[in-house]
Amino acid sequence: MTDPLLEVRNLRIEFPTRRGTLVAVDDVSLTIAPGEVLGVVGESGAGKSLTGAAIIGLLEPPGRIAAGEIKLAGLRIDNLPYDDMRKIRGREIGAIFQDPLTSLNPLYTVGQQLVETVTTHLNMSASAARQRAVELLEATGIPAAERRIDHYPHQFSGGMRQRVVIALALAAQPKLVIADEPTTALDVSIQAQIISLLKKLCRDHGTAVMLVTHDMGVIAETADRVAVMYAGRIVEIGPVADVIHRPQHPYTVGLMGSIPSMATDVERLTQIDGAMPRLTAIPSGCAFHPRCTRVFERCTRERPDLMPAGTSRAACWLHEASHLVRAA
Amino acid sequence: MAAILREEKSKGDVAAGSETIVNAEGLAKYFDVSAPWLNRVLERSGRQVLHAVDGVGFTIRRGETLSLVGESGCGKSTVARLLVGLYTPTRGRVEFFGRDLAEMNTAAGRPLRQKLQMIFQDPYASLNPRWRVEDIIAEPLIAHGLVRDKAQITARVDEVLHQVKLGPADKVKYPHQFSGGQRQRLSIARALATKPEFLVCDEPTSALDVSVQAQVLNLMKDLQRELGLTYLFISHNLAVVHHISDRVGVMYLGKIVELASRQQIFRAPRHPYTRMLLDAIPDLEMTGRARTPVAGEVPNPLNPPPGCTFHPRCPHANARCRSEVPALRVVHHAEGSTEVACHAVEEGRI
Numbered sequence: 001m002t003d004p005l006l007e008v009r010n011l012r013i014e015f016p017t018r019r020g021t022l023v024a025v026d027d028v029s030l031t032i033a034p035g036e037v038l039g040v041v042g043e044s045g046a047g048k049s050l051t052g053a054a055i056i057g058l059l060e061p062p063g064r065i066a067a068g069e070i071k072l073a074g075l076r077i078d079n080l081p082y083d084d085m086r087k088i089r090g091r092e093i094g095a096i097f098q099d100p101l102t103s104l105n106p107l108y109t110v111g112q113q114l115v116e117t118v119t120t121h122l123n124m125s126a127s128a129a130r131q132r133a134v135e136l137l138e139a140t141g142i143p144a145a146e147r148r149i150d151h152y153p154h155q156f157s158g159g160m161r162q163r164v165v166i167a168l169a170l171a172a173q174p175k176l177v178i179a180d181e182p183t184t185a186l187d188v189s190i191q192a193q194i195i196s197l198l199k200k201l202c203r204d205h206g207t208a209v210m211l212v213t214h215d216m217g218v219i220a221e222t223a224d225r226v227a228v229m230y231a232g233r234i235v236e237i238g239p240v241a242d243v244i245h246r247p248q249h250p251y252t253v254g255l256m257g258s259i260p261s262m263a264t265d266v267e268r269l270t271q272i273d274g275a276m277p278r279l280t281a282i283p284s285g286c287a288f289h290p291r292c293t294r295v296f297e298r299c300t301r302e303r304p305d306l307m308p309a310g311t312s313r314a315a316c317w318l319h320e321a322s323h324l325v326r327a328a
Numbered sequence: 329m330a331a332i333l334r335e336e337k338s339k340g341d342v343a344a345g346s347e348t349i350v351n352a353e354g355l356a357k358y359f360d361v362s363a364p365w366l367n368r369v370l371e372r373s374g375r376q377v378l379h380a381v382d383g384v385g386f387t388i389r390r391g392e393t394l395s396l397v398g399e400s401g402c403g404k405s406t407v408a409r410l411l412v413g414l415y416t417p418t419r420g421r422v423e424f425f426g427r428d429l430a431e432m433n434t435a436a437g438r439p440l441r442q443k444l445q446m447i448f449q450d451p452y453a454s455l456n457p458r459w460r461v462e463d464i465i466a467e468p469l470i471a472h473g474l475v476r477d478k479a480q481i482t483a484r485v486d487e488v489l490h491q492v493k494l495g496p497a498d499k500v501k502y503p504h505q506f507s508g509g510q511r512q513r514l515s516i517a518r519a520l521a522t523k524p525e526f527l528v529c530d531e532p533t534s535a536l537d538v539s540v541q542a543q544v545l546n547l548m549k550d551l552q553r554e555l556g557l558t559y560l561f562i563s564h565n566l567a568v569v570h571h572i573s574d575r576v577g578v579m580y581l582g583k584i585v586e587l588a589s590r591q592q593i594f595r596a597p598r599h600p601y602t603r604m605l606l607d608a609i610p611d612l613e614m615t616g617r618a619r620t621p622v623a624g625e626v627p628n629p630l631n632p633p634p635g636c637t638f639h640p641r642c643p644h645a646n647a648r649c650r651s652e653v654p655a656l657r658v659v660h661h662a663e664g665s666t667e668v669a670c671h672a673v674e675e676g677r678i
Contacts, residue, residue: 043538043539043540160625187399187626188608189608190625191608215610216538220610220612254539255539257542258541259538259542259567260545260567260568260570261567262566262570262609268549271543272539275509275540
């Protein structure tokens with residue numbers, strides 16, 4: 001097995017507040033191999049976006065990394081000084097955010113923004129950088145790139161803007177792209193275009209992607225592996241087809257059942273009663289136990305770690321060897 | 329109420345015996361989005377009119393769910409607002425139990441108005457944060473004069489809270505004490521308070537997480553069965569529409585381009601736009617499948633293309649499509665009939 005490009009070990013993100021410390025991400029470990037697409041899914045408040053923000057060093061204070069480490073190509077990046085992290089951000093790790101309008105500067109033309117990124121990270125003259133910017137825009141499928149490069153973000157439609165953001169993220173040919181809900185703000189027909197564009201560009205350049213989204217359909221089409229997050233922890237991680245078709249954790253089972261499908265007719269969707277706990281009141285033991293249909297005594301007491309479950313790994317006592325023996 | 333509930337002849341493929349509750353004909357809503365007068369004079373520009381909805385017609389029968397689906401800006405929410413009287417139509421009319429909706433703002437129309445309620449998209453914006461749950465739910469009861477005293481209010485509030493699976497203890501709480509899914513159940517409870525027969529649901533689950541969306545969709549289906557409700561369901565999510573609908577209308581730039589039963593739309597789509605939408609959706613079954621990306625984007629509704637507004641993105645467009653606007657026509661085929669607005673389908677080219 002090749003060395004992982006990104007390695008996150010026991011990451012813990014805390015928010016100190018007047019009423020005590022909130023733990024938003026707790027003991028998250030994951031790896032991404034070069035060229036791999038890792039999907040991270042979960043409902044709002046699961047900590048998936050914060051994990052992404054921590055990796056590119058963009059955690060908003062007072063949020064902070066309280067424990068754990070993040071390594072990019074074997075090098076620790078979570079404790080780097082601000083200026084060193086700036087050099088990595090954009091050069092080694094690109095970022096794509098949900099709303100293309102707020103991730104572009106409205107006062108500069110897209111060309112100026114692209115040229116700035118290219119000249120900052122790559123040793124290029126202004127005219128070469130502009131040439132590269134035009135190529136980038138062409139690669140993302142923007143028609144008449146030569147002319148459009150001098151337009152301002154407001155002159156682009158939503159889908160076109162997101163293409164510009166993708167061009168920006170890939171400008172310095174980073175090894176890893178963190179894409180946080182890249183298609184959520186777009187219409188379905190545009191969403192399809194952006195997903196296939198992202199897939200194609202990353203395959204061509206061998207870029208690894210961490211794709212953060214709540215849309216299981218997008219993950220199914222794009223990711224190689226998927227991590228399911230719940231209340232700040234990874235509850236299941238495995239190859240995408242296995243997690244979708246043979247989910248092992250009761251939460252993943254419920255999540256898959258609650259997605260309406262166009263392929264089958266069902267009268268009722270599987271529903272998970274209740275809601276994700278607030279950070280101020282995360283239950284003891286397994287955080288999912290109050291909503292779990294297969295809860296037993298140990299779940300309320302002890303917190304499960306990820307353990308082998310089928311071809312995936314799940315954080316659930318049902319998959320513990322002693323439990324499996326008793327059940328058999 | 330019997331006077332209002334006039335039987336109406338069913339038309340087309342409408343099953344005999346089921347009564348038409350809503351009948352919209354040639355509905356249009358234009359918005360004047362012109363620049364201010366002085367700018368128009370200085371820049372020598374004319375008025376600009378946005379045709380948000382331009383000639384939409386459909387019927388909804390008792391107990392069924394009609395969904396309108398389309399991308400942002402196609403006019404689906406405007407139709408919802410026209411149907412509950414939040415907008416007055418520029419052209420066309422809506423009949424509700426055989427009576428014109430325009431009557432609704434008169435004293436005689438009051439009983440009609442109780443029968444029609446709306447659920448909005450954002451449960452954070454549609455509930456007054458300074459009111460307690462009991463006040464929120466009691467407001468329509470008091471406004472319509474359906475209750476005489478406090479005891480009646482309490483009884484009805486408890487009843488609807490129970491219907492949406494919340495407890496009487498929740499009555500004294502404020503909206504911020506509830507999660508998103510619970511808030512959406514509160515807005516359903518408020519809509520149910522006046523015992524309506526027809527609910528307009530404008531993207532009721534779009535702001536919710538999937539597991540919570542499942543709770544709300546299940547609840548809406550249960551309520552429909554128990555109370556015999558009729559829904560107009562507005563959504564951009566085709567999977568949700570597939571789950572909840574009996575019939576589906578696909579909208580594009582202010583017009584319905586295809587209207588048929590759910591099975592027809594999803595199993596045998598006719599209009600090229602419907603086919604394109606269905607192809608574009610990521611589905612869990614399609615792991616690894618390369619999908620057909622759709623070319624182009626929705627044109628600017630201020631300056632729509634001539635003829636069929638879909639023609640710049642359509643692989644089947646010809647000269648006629650570029651000049652002549654197609655009308656919604658019934659097409660009969662092996663599996664039944666579909667209403668579709670497409671020259672290519674009409675000419676048998678696709």
